[in-house]
Structure formats: structure tokens, C-alpha cells
Amino acid sequence: MSGNILWKFLLTAAIIFWCVMSITPLQDRPFEDYIVSQVTAEQADFTDVLQRAQARVEAEESPTLFIALRDLGVEEEINYAKFFPQINVADIANQTKRNDILLKHILKKAQSQLRLGLDLKGGVGVTLKIDESSQTELSQFEQAEQLKDAISIMAERLDGMGVAEPVIRARGDNAIEIQLAGLSTKDNPEVIDAVKKPARLEFRAVHPDLTPDTTPANRYPVGYEVLAEEIEDHRSGETYERRQFVKLIPEATGEIVDDAFASQTQAGGFQINLVMTSEGADVFRTVTERMVGKPLAIVLDGKLYSAPTIQGVLSKNAQITGNFSQREAIELANVLNNPLAVELRVDEMYEVGPTMAAGARDSSISAAQWGAIAVVGFMVVYYFLGGLVAVVSALINVVIVLGVLASLGATLTLPGVAALVLTLGMGVDANILIFERLREELRAGKSIKNATAGAFDKVTSTIVDANVTTLITASILIWLGTGPVKGFGVTLAIGICASIFCALIVTRFLVDFLVHRIGVSTILGLEMFGERQFDFFKFRKPAFIASWAIVLIGVISVVIHHDNILGKDFTGGDEMTVNYSEQVETGKIMEAVEAQDLTDVSVHYQSLIGEDREVLKIQTAFDEARPTLEVLQAAFPTAGFEEAGINQIGASVSQNIQWNALISVLTALLGILLYVALRFEVGYGVGAVVATIHDVLMTIGIFVICGELGLFVSGQFTAPMLAAILMIVGYSINDTIVAFDRIREELELNPGMDLRSVINLSISRVFSRTLLTSITTLLAAVSLYVFGAGVINDLAFVFIVGILTGTFSSIFIASPVFYWWHKGSRRHVEERQLTPKRYEWESQKEEA
Numbered sequence: 093m094s095g096n097i098l099w100k101f102l103l104t105a106a107i108i109f110w111c112v113m114s115i116t117p118l119q120d121r122p123f124e125d126y127i128v129s130q131v132t133a134e135q136a137d138f139t140d141v142l143q144r145a146q147a148r149v150e151a152e153e154s155p156t157l158f159i160a161l162r163d164l165g166v167e168e169e170i171n172y173a174k175f176f177p178q179i180n181v182a183d184i185a186n187q188t189k190r191n192d193i194l195l196k197h198i199l200k201k202a203q204s205q206l207r208l209g210l211d212l213k214g215g216v217g218v219t220l221k222i223d224e225s226s227q228t229e230l231s232q233f234e235q236a237e238q239l240k241d242a243i244s245i246m247a248e249r250l251d252g253m254g255v256a257e258p259v260i261r262a263r264g265d266n267a268i269e270i271q272l273a274g275l276s277t278k279d280n281p282e283v284i285d286a287v288k289k290p291a292r293l294e295f296r297a298v299h300p301d302l303t304p305d306t307t308p309a310n311r312y313p314v315g316y317e318v319l320a321e322e323i324e325d326h327r328s329g330e331t332y333e334r335r336q337f338v339k340l341i342p343e344a345t346g347e348i349v350d351d352a353f354a355s356q357t358q359a360g361g362f363q364i365n366l367v368m369t370s371e372g373a374d375v376f377r378t379v380t381e382r383m384v385g386k387p388l389a390i391v392l393d394g395k396l397y398s399a400p401t402i403q404g405v406l407s408k409n410a411q412i413t414g415n416f417s418q419r420e421a422i423e424l425a426n427v428l429n430n431p432l433a434v435e436l437r438v439d440e441m442y443e444v445g446p447t448m449a450a451g452a453r454d455s456s457i458s459a460a461q462w463g464a465i466a467v468v469g470f471m472v473v474y475y476f477l478g479g480l481v482a483v484v485s486a487l488i489n490v491v492i493v494l495g496v497l498a499s500l501g502a503t504l505t506l507p508g509v510a511a512l513v514l515t516l517g518m519g520v521d522a523n524i525l526i527f528e529r530l531r532e533e534l535r536a537g538k539s540i541k542n543a544t545a546g547a548f549d550k551v552t553s554t555i556v557d558a559n560v561t562t563l564i565t566a567s568i569l570i571w572l573g574t575g576p577v578k579g580f581g582v583t584l585a586i587g588i589c590a591s592i593f594c595a596l597i598v599t600r601f602l603v604d605f606l607v608h609r610i611g612v613s614t615i616l617g618l619e620m621f622g623e624r625q626f627d628f629f630k631f632r633k634p635a636f637i638a639s640w641a642i643v644l645i646g647v648i649s650v651v652i653h654h655d656n657i658l659g660k661d662f663t664g665g666d667e668m669t670v671n672y673s674e675q676v677e678t679g680k681i682m683e684a685v686e687a688q689d690l691t692d693v694s695v696h697y698q699s700l701i702g703e704d705r706e707v708l709k710i711q712t713a714f715d716e717a718r719p720t721l722e723v724l725q726a727a728f729p730t731a732g733f734e735e736a737g738i739n740q741i742g743a744s745v746s747q748n749i750q751w752n753a754l755i756s757v758l759t760a761l762l763g764i765l766l767y768v769a770l771r772f773e774v775g776y777g778v779g780a781v782v783a784t785i786h787d788v789l790m791t792i793g794i795f796v797i798c799g800e801l802g803l804f805v806s807g808q809f810t811a812p813m814l815a816a817i818l819m820i821v822g823y824s825i826n827d828t829i830v831a832f833d834r835i836r837e838e839l840e841l842n843p844g845m846d847l848r849s850v851i852n853l854s855i856s857r858v859f860s861r862t863l864l865t866s867i868t869t870l871l872a873a874v875s876l877y878v879f880g881a882g883v884i885n886d887l888a889f890v891f892i893v894g895i896l897t898g899t900f901s902s903i904f905i906a907s908p909v910f911y912w913w914h915k916g917s918r919r920h921v922e923e924r925q926l927t928p929k930r931y932e933w934e935s936q937k938e939e940a
Contacts, residue, residue, distance in 0.1 A: 097609065100601035107593075108488060111495025115205055124157050126202035131175050138175045158199055165191040184417065186331060193417055205498040207274030209257060209505030212453060214444045215273040217698065220288055220436040222266050235266065238434050243268055244748060247575055248430040254579025255502040261664070262742025268436070269741065271444055273503045288436040289427045290393055293346030295379065298387040298399050299337035307337075315340055319389070319396035336399060338389045343379045348372025352428035354421035357413070362421035364412040364428065377407035392424070445697040451679035452881035456506050459879030459888075463513040463872040470871055471520055474864070475527055476617030481602045482523035485594045489519040492590040497583065507812035508583075510876050510887055511819070515587055517872035521865045522555050522595035525830065526603075527616055528861040540615070544607050548600055550837075555595050557771060558829040561780070562822045563588045564767055565760040569818065572756040575749045580815045581756075584822055628855050628903055629848055629911075635904035639897075643786060646793010649800060653807075657796050659692045659713075661811040662750065664742045666717035670708040670724075673732030682882075684727035690720055692808050707736065714740070745811050753814060757821060761785070764825060772836055773925050775913040780828045783906035787824040787897045788817060794893050795886075805889045816887050820894035823869075827862065827898045828906045834858045835907070839918065847918040851907050859903075866899045 124146070131138045145160035154160035165172055165188070172191045173181050179197060184190040207213075222238065243260055246268060250258045259271040304318045312318070316337040323334055350369040357363050368376050380388070380402050387399040390412050398413045416424070446453065467486075471479035490512055497504075529551045533543035566588060569581025606612040650657065678695050685693045694711045712720050717738055725733050761781050768777035799807010834854040842850055873895060877888035914920040 097601060097604050100597050101605075104488070104598050104601060108491060111491050114495040114498040115491075117204055118206070120204050121202045123199055123202050127157075127161075127198050130179075130198060130201075133177050134175055141170060158195060162192060162195055165195075189417060204274075206494065207256075207501070207503045209503050209508070210259065210271055210273045210444060211447045211506050212504070213274055214446045214696070215271060216275045217269065217271040217442045217444045218438060219263055219440040220268045220270065221439040223435040223437055232265075239266065239268065240746075242432055242434060242436065243742070243746065245430045245432055246270060247746075249426055251575060251579070254573070254575055254577065255497060255500050255582055257503040257505060257576065257579060259744050261744045261746075263667070264739050267439060273505075288432075288438070290432040290435050292393050292431065293349065293428060294342035294391045295344040295376075296342045296389040296391055297339040297383065298389050299339075300386060302337055304335040304337060313337055319391065319394075321396045321399060336387075336389070336396070338391065338396060338399075342391075343383075343388070344372075344375050346428065346431055348375050349428065352425040354416075354418065354425045356418075361413075362416040362418050364416070364421055364425050366410040366412065366428075368408050368410070373407040376410065377405060380404075380406040392428075440700070443699040445678075445699075447694055447696045450677070452682070453506065456876075456880045456882070456884045457509065459876045459881075459884060460509050460513045462879050463875035464516055466871040466875050467513075467517050467520065467868050470868060471523075474618050474620070476615070477606065477612065478523075478527050478530075478603075478615045478617070481599060481606070481615070482520045482527070484602060485523055485599045486516050486519035488598050489587075489590045489594040490516055492593070493583070493587050496586045496590075500582070502579075502583075505812075507815065507883060507887055510880070510884055511583070511815070513872045513876065517869040519591055519594065520868050521826070522559075522591060523599055524861055524864045524868070525554060526551050526595065526599060528858075528864070531616060531619065532857070534616075540607055540613050544603055548596075548603075552596060554830055554833040555592065557833055558826045559588045559592050561764050561767060561825045561829050564763040565757075565818075565822055565825065568760040568763055569756045572752060572759060573749075574752045576745070576811060576814060577749060577753045577756060577818070580818050584818075625852070625856050626859070627852060629852055629908070632904055632908040632911075635900075636908055639786065639790065639900065639905065643789045643793055646797060647789060649793060649796045653796060653800055657799065657807055657809055659808040659810045660711060660741070660743070661745045662743050662809060663713070664740065665692070665711060665713045666715065666738060667741045668710045668712075668717040668721060668738045669736040670710060670721065671732075671734045671736045672708055674728075674730055675706070676724075676728050676731050681724060681728075684723060685720060688723050690716065690723065691806055692810075693720055708733070711741065745814060749814075753818070757788075757818070760821065768829070768832070772832060773921060775910045775921065775924070776832045776836075778913050779906040779910035780825060780832065782909045783828050783901040784821055784824045786901050786905050787820055787894060790897045791820050791890055791893045792817065795890055798889070805886050808886075810883055810886070812883050812887055813890065816890040816894075820890070820898070823894055824898040824901060827865070828902045830861070831855060831858055831902045831907060832910070835910070839921065845918075847911060847914065847916055847921065850918065851911060855903055855907060862899055862902065866895055869895050 124142075128138075128142070141161070141164065145154070145157055145164050148154045148160040148164070149157055154163060161172075164170065169187065170191070171187055172194050173179070176194060176198070179194055181190050181194050184193060222235070222242070239262055243262060246260050247258075250256060250260065250270070250272070257273060259269070261269055263269040299313055299316055302313055304312070307313075316339055318335055319338045320333040320335045322331055348368050349366050349372060351367040353365050354362055355365055383402045384404060385401065387401050389399040390397050390410075392412075400411075400413065412424070468483050471482050473479070475482060493512070493515060526547055530543055530547040533546045534540070536543075538546060563585060566581045566585035570578055570585065573581055603615065606615065675697070678697070681695050682693070685695075690712070692713050693716070696709055697706050698709055699706050710717055710720055710724075718735070721733060721735060724731070761784060764784070765774075765777040765781050768780050795805060796807055798804050831854065834857060835851055838845075838850045838854045838857075842853070845853070870892065873888050873891040876884055877892060880888055914924075
């Protein structure tokens with residue numbers, strides 16, 4: 093036992109250490125202070141360089157110290173690597189590139205690893221306009237399709253894993269607005285460059301004999317243009333250009349490429365590997381067959397990257413070599429995988445202020461703190477020492493989730509903070525399952541050591557089954573989802589894996605340490621919900637009919653009010669630019685707006701880059717911007733609010749994302765049905781799927797009904813609500829599988845009992861666990877609802893309804909559906925089980 097405790101402790105400690113290092117620092121550190129702290133050689137010389145850079149900033153020759161140092165390094169040929177020998181950049185020969193990579197590395201290390209979202213911190217915004225020269229012959233429909241494609245490609249380039257949460261939407265009929273949280277264009281002036289590249293890849297022939305350096309200008313060959321390839325001498329780090337005549341008409345284009353990815357070369361540099369499509373392989377084979385021994389130019393967006401001589405026939409694979417750093421190679425591969433059909437130009441760049449008012453942020457963060465305190469307090473009071481174990485395990489769960497998200501470059505929004513609090517509430521679920529099973533073992537008269545071992549042995553399959561079904565959902569959301577749907581899938585998958593680890597490793601280690609090493613004889617405390625026998629099935633029909641009646645009413649309400657329930661995140665709306673003479677705090681603005689019953693309004697300040705002024709941006713549903721401005725002018729007459737311009741913005745949650753979410757959920761339900769059918773039996777799978785559909789429809793219906801009646805919530809669906817609905821899917825499945833796992837166990841332990849009695853017994857034995865899980869998660873959700881503000885109220889309300897419906901459905905929907913599927917016969921269940929039975933006798937009793 094000591095050996096088991098030791099390896100679990102070492103594994104837990106190692107993971108916690110890695111996660112803490114991943115999320116450190118929690119807040120941004122000033123770049124000027126951090127870079128000084130990192131200097132380990134020639135400190136006096138660096139101080140002199142730093143002072144000259146600071147003088148540039150003070151004289152407004154450079155916007156920030158980072159850019160001042162970078163420019164100074166180029167102008168004075170300073171080798172910054174000598175000041176930071178602990179940072180290994182010796183393999184980069186070119187000094188300018190080496191300085192750029194080193195300074196960016198230090199800047200990144202100075203910043204928090206978890207970026208705060210636009211609602212909490214703000215970020216950078218840019219408006220990209222489609223180049224007018226590329227639209228002259230396009231119809232309005234073709235232009236709209238190009239804009240839609242460009243938005244989709246931008247989403248892929250910016251948010252491959254869905255955890256960065258950028259805002260990407262149409263602005264007018266020929267522009268795209270992008271907002272990136274936690275970034276600054278001052279420190280990252282090229283932040284948008286990689287995003288707007290068209291990535292037009294061409295394979296072109298090179299003139300076999302002539303070169304521009306030896307050919308008079310009046311004798312340049314027809315059909316060719318002069319392109320220069322940048323070549324770096326890897327010994328000296330010097331770069332020079334080699335000019336060549338490259339054919340204007342390409343032999344092949346990037347359409348033949350299926351995939352692009354970066355890899356390291358044998359010389360230590362980086363290249364981009366190209367994998368062709370099946371049709372593209374045939375085209376590329378034809379091209380290289382007739383060009384063996386000749387150079388083939390690889391041109392991207394009009395720039396010659398390399399012109400390797402074809403040594404043999406190629407078909408499926410090719411490489412782009414050049415003077416690439418690792419970051420450049422990865423970015424180039426990214427844009428090649430998502431090429432734009434049109435060229436975009438920067439129309440406007442600006443800094444975005446926090447979209448959530450300071451008062452609302454503070455109250456919502458306070459709500460999250462109270463929710464966490466409520467969960468911790470309840471667990472400690474109810475389970476005593478076991479409660480402390482559960483809380484420690486759940487906190488480690490949160491740390492692991494944050495650590496992995498930080499390593500993925502996640503953006504933490506306020507709804508994300510709320511989800512973490514709920515993760516804490518749901519994280520104790522497995523611990524409650526363990527402790528309630530431990531109570532049963534102790535009631536059977538076992539010693540604390542034997543009871544502990546028995547509890548973990550019996551509960552392991554339940555925990556794994558419950559979490560694997562949810563993991564199936566997460567995997568399908570990652571596979572089929574896009575944007576925030578994929579991001580939710582990633583976060584959910586991380587949370588599930590962390591929950592399994594914490595329940596079966598961390599909690600087991602802590603309990604074993606207390607019992608076997610310290611000799612604790614009492615772990616559990618209160619027992620308010622002892623084992624009681626209820627005839628739940630007596631109420632199954634009225635409960636079933638009543639709940640589906642509510643679902644039907646909710647669905648009808650959604651259909652009737654479908655035009656009013658989708659917020660501007662789903663439909664788009666108006667964005668008005670407002671000038672002012674006196675700044676008003678955004679919290680007061682929102683109070684004035686809400687007092688007039690104006691819904692789905694958001695306001696934030698923008699600092700226009702290149703102009704020494706700020707403007708107020710008001711975003712509303714269509715045709716509500718001017719009425720909102722009139723309300724503000726009446727409420728704040730001294731502020732001098734005046735309309736400067738108005739534009740239409742597209743949905744930040746596109747129809748593509750909405751359809752992907754729907755398809756992902758439906759596919760996830762099919763995956764759950766198949767898994768549960770294979771792991772349990774088809775009837776269980778049908779019950780789980782019906783219960784999940786019931787919970788989602790009821791939650792949405794109640795949310796819409798309450799919104800229309802003006803009770804508790806806005807009734808408006810926003811982007812964060814998409815994640816909330818998806819979270820209900822995960823919670824519902826988890827709760828149902830726990831009940832089904834107990835039914836399966838009791839069927840084996842009670843061979844002479846009819847199916848109805850087995851289901852009643854099983855639900856009675858997991859009822860205390862179900863109530864306790866609901867209580868802990870409700871404590872977190874109710875705290876968020878009572879003390880939170882804005883979208884947090886809607887999120888918390890959805891969670892509250894989802895928790896209640898999930899608890900209800902596992903008893904009165906999933907179990908009755910399973911019972912009816914098998915016509916009330918346990919023999920029907922046994923005949924269709926794929927897993928072998930542990931006994932040979934037949935059922936003695938059935939109930940029609």
C-alpha cells in the first residue's frame with residue numbers, strides 16, 4: 093500500500109507543478125521591469141541600451157519600449173543575445189531575426205499565460221476590407237459569398253482549437269471585423285499580418301538560361317517576371333538576394349495542396365511540408381516529369397521563397413524551403429491550409445476597452461468567489477474530513493484544467509470563470525459517489541480499510557462509464573464543431589480527464605494516506621439522506637406526462653418567439669460610433685439602457701490607433717442604435733453624445749457555427765447510444781439519449797418562457813449560452829449513467845427480483861448521491877445567479893434549470909424509458925446484453 097501511495101503522490105505533485113508553472117504569472121508583468129530582471133551578462137552595457145530606448149519612447153519616436161529596443165537593435169546592429177545567454181537562440185545566424193525572436197520570447201514570458209477575454213480586459217480590434225480592385229466584376233451575391241468564405245477562413249486561422257475566443261463578424265457588405273482579447277497592436281504591430289495573407293501558392297517554371305543580372309533590360313524574355321529569392325548564409329548570418337526570371341503563368345496552384353505543416357530540417361532550420369490531394373498528386377507528377385533537372389519556383393503571394401532543382405519525379409509530397417524561423421514556418425503552414433480567395437487590407441485598427449462594465453465584472457467575480465465558498469463549506473460541514481479530501485481534489489481539478497488551457501493559449505472570459513466554479517461543483521460529484529459508496533460498505537460491517545478498498549473498486553467502473561460518455565460528446569464537438577463549439581469541446585475534454593484523474597488517483601491517494609498511514613478511523617461526518625426505499629415508479633406516468641407537456645409548451649414558445657429570442661451574437665445588428673465631450677462609465681450607461689427595457693445592448697470604448705482620441709461604440713439589435721442613443725442623450729445631457737457613424741455588423745456566432753453545434757450534438761447522441769449499447773445494452777442507450785434530449789429541450793423552453801414573461805432572465809440567446817446548453821448535455825448524461833450503472837449492478841446481485849423492483853432499489857440507493865450532487869452544483873449556480881450580473885445571470889439560470897431537469901430525468905425519464913423499452917421484463921434485458929452474465933439461473937418473476 094505504501095508503494096501505491098508514493099507513486100500516486102509523486103504523479104500528482106509532478107502534474108500540479110507543471111500546471112502551476114503553465115499558469116504563472118497570473119498577471120502581466122511590466123516589460124521594462126521584467127527584461128531588466130532577465131539580464132545575466134554585460135548588465136552595464138544593457139542599461140545603456142535600455143536608457144537610449146526609453147529616451148525614444150519619451151520622445152514619442154517609438155510607441156513602446158519593445159519596439160524601441162527592436163528598432164535600436166537594427167539601426168545599431170546590437171546583438172541582444174549576449175545579454176541573455178540563458179536563452180538559446182545561437183542556432184539563428186541572422187542577427188535581426190535572432191533579436192526579434194529573443195525580444196518576443198521575453199515579451200511573452202512577461203505576460204500572463206492565461207489571456208483575459210474582451211469582457212474582462214479588452215484587446216485589439218481591426219477592420220479588414222476586401223480590396224476593391226478584386227471586386228469590380230463580382231455580383232452582390234458573389235461578393236457576399238466571398239465575405240462569408242473569408243470570415244470562415246479567418247476563424248480557422250485564428251482559432252484552430254477554439255479556445256482563443258476571437259470575435260469575427262461581417263461589418264457592412266465588404267469588410268470583416270476581428271477582435272483579439274488580451275493583445276496590443278503597440279507591442280505586436282504585426283499581429284494581424286499573418287491573418288490577412290491571401291496565401292496564393294503557385295508552382296512556376298524558371299527560365300533555364302537567362303538571369304536578370306546578365307540580361308539587358310530591353311531583352312527580358314516575354315511571359316516572365318523578375319522575382320528575388322532571399323538567401324541566408326548560415327555561417328555568417330548575412331542575407332542576399334538571387335534574382336531570377338520566373339514564368340508568369342503557373343504550372344500548378346495551391347489548389348493541388350491538401351495539407352501543409354512545418355518541420356525542422358537537418359541543418360536546424362525550418363521548412364513547410366506540402367501533401368497533395370489525390371488529383372493534385374497526378375498534376376504534380378506531370379509537372380515534375382517534364383521538369384527533371386530544371387528549377388521549379390515556389391511563389392507565395394507574389395514572393396519567391398525557393399526554386400529547387402527537380403532531381404526526380406514527385407507526386408504526393410513537396411517542401412517549401414527558405415529563411416524561416418519556427419514561428420514563421422508554422423504561420424505560413426497555417427495560412428496555406430486556409431487560403432483566401434481575395435486580398436484584404438487593413439481599414440482601421442483600434443484598442444478595445446473591456447466590454448463588461450467594471451461594476452458588473454466585480455459583482456460577477458464576487459459571485460464566483462461566493463459560489464466556490466458555498467461548495468467548499470457544504471462539503472466540509474457534511475463530510476468533515478472526507479469533505480476536505482473532496483475539496484482538495486476538486487481544487488487540483490481546477491488547477492489542472494487551467495494549466496492545460498494555459499498551455500493551449502486559452503482566453504479566459506467571465507463565462508469561463510463561471511464555468512470553472514461549476515467545474516468545482518461538478519468536480520466533487522465523483523467524490524460524493526465514492527463517499528456514499530463508502531457509507532454502504534461501512535453499513536455492511538466492514539472495517540474502514542476494507543470499506544475504502546471496496547468502495548473504490550465498486551465505484552471505478554461507474555466513474556469511468558459516466559465520464560467516458562461525456563468524453564464521447566466532447567470528442568465529437570472537437571471533431572465536428574467550429575469556433576466556440578470546438579473550444580467548449582476542448583475545455584470539456586480536459587475537465588473530464590482531470591476529473592477522472594482526481595477521483596481515482598488524487599482522492600484515492602489522500603484517503604489511503606489518511607487510513608493506512610495516519611490511521612484515521614472516521615472519514616465521513618453527517619448523514620442527512622440515509623438509504624430509504626421509495627416507490628419512484630408509482631409516479632412515473634404523471635411525472636413523464638407533465639414534464640413532456642412542459643417541453644411541448646417550451647418548444648411552442650420557441651417557435652412563436654423565434655424572431656425575438658436570438659441576440660445580436662446570432663443575428664447581427666447595428667454598431668454606432670458615438671463622439672462625446674465627457675466620458676461616462678460604461679456601468680452607468682448600461683443602467684440607463686436597462687431602465688428603459690432596451691435589451692441586447694453592449695457598449696465599450698475604443699482608442700483609435702494613429703489618432704489621439706477615443707470613441708464610444710454602441711452595439712444593438714437592428715434599428716435600435718438610434719433609440720438607444722436618444723436614451724443616453726436624455727440620461728447624460730452633459731456628456732455631449734453625438735452620432736459619428738452607424739454600420740451593420742454580422743453575427744459573431746455564424747450560421748456555420750450554429751449548424752455545426754446542432755450536427756455535433758446529434759452525432760454525440762448517436763455516439764452515446766452506441767457506447768452505452770455496447771457497454772451496457774441498447775435499452776440503456778435509448779433511455780440516456782431520450783433523457784438528454786428532454787433536458788436540453790426543457791431547459792431551452794423554460795429559459796424562453798421566463799424571458800417572455802419577464803421573469804428571472806432576459807430570454808435572449810447569446811454566444812456564451814451556446815456553451816451553457818452544451819454543458820447541460822454533459823451534465824445530463826453523467827447523471828443518467830450513474831443511475832444505469834447501479835441498475836446493471838443490482839440486476840446481477842438480485843436475480844430473483846423483477847425489473848421494476850430492481851429499478852426502484854437502484855434509484856433509492858443512488859438517490860442520496862443524486863441529491864448531494866445536485867445540492868453542491870446548485871450552490872455554485874445559485875450563487876452565480878444571485879450575486880452575478882449581465883450574461884452571468886442567464887448562464888447561471890440555465891445551469892440551475894439544467895441541474896434540476898437532469899436530476900429529474902435520470903429518475904422519471906431515463907429509467908421509465910429503459911423499463912418500457914424492455915416491456916417491464918428483466919428477461920428481455922438479459923437476452924439482449926452483450927456482456928456475459930455472472931450467473932446461470934433464469935429470472936423467476938416478471939411484471940407485465
